[in-house]
Amino acid sequence: MYYSTVYLSPIGKITIACDGPGQNLAGLWIEGQKYHGDTIPEAMVGRDDMPIFDTAKKWLDRYFAGEKPVISELPLAPIGSGFRQEVWQILCKIPYGKVITYGGIAEKMAVKLKKENMSSRAAGGAVAHNPISIIIPCHRVVGSDGSLTGYSGGVQMKVKLLELEGADMSRFFVPAKGTAL
Structure with a gap:
């Protein structure tokens, strides 16, 4: 239950x-x-x-x-595939007020899975399905070009959370089109 x-x-x-x-x-x-x-x-x-x-x-x-x-x-028990669980563990290691790129997560997953490389989209899909938002900080993931995209709570919510954490927002931008706008 x-x-x-x-x-x-x-x-x-x-x-x-x-x-x-x-x-x-x-x-x-x-x-x-x-x-x-x-x-x-x-x-x-x-x-x-x-x-x-x-x-x-x-x-x-x-x-x-x-x-x-x-x-x-907090005792966390997010429900998801083994791949998603691994990605969520990476999210849990992003320091407060800091960010990582989807590509950075893909690189970490490639190392974990002993693969030469991994798709940023695969990592992004796991990030998007994070069931414990804020606590497992998927809002701390940004595009490699500095775009604030991909947050299932919406890009404005991502901005609010990063600002609350005191993240340096000077290098980020909201894309004109993309996901989760």
Whole structure:
């Protein structure tokens, strides 16, 4: 059984999901986000009294207050293929306020998988399907040319999150056309 609750954040309504008995976070989606809840294998039951939800909301309170809570404070259980899990582990290592490119993730995955190279698009697809937004920081991934694209919460949300973290935005731009605009 999977449970969900709502967190009212400075950037809008966020749905948080957990696996019931394990008390692990299984999802976190910003309202209107692409792929909202798509990794949860069954209907989620609304329930506010789960201890993991209190822990996650306190983590988010600290994050939105400009503190730098660490990911390891939360028990995460994102649902996805082995490839996606590996990409999400890379995302978890991106420092607060810093970014990596889709190509950089592809290079890291090629090394992990002992391949000569890997497609940035394959890495990007895994990033896009990250079911625990903000906490697993997919908003910290940018195009190799500095474009702010590819965020399933929308490019303006990506900008807000990076600005909140104090990222140097001077080399980034919003593309005229592309994904997740």
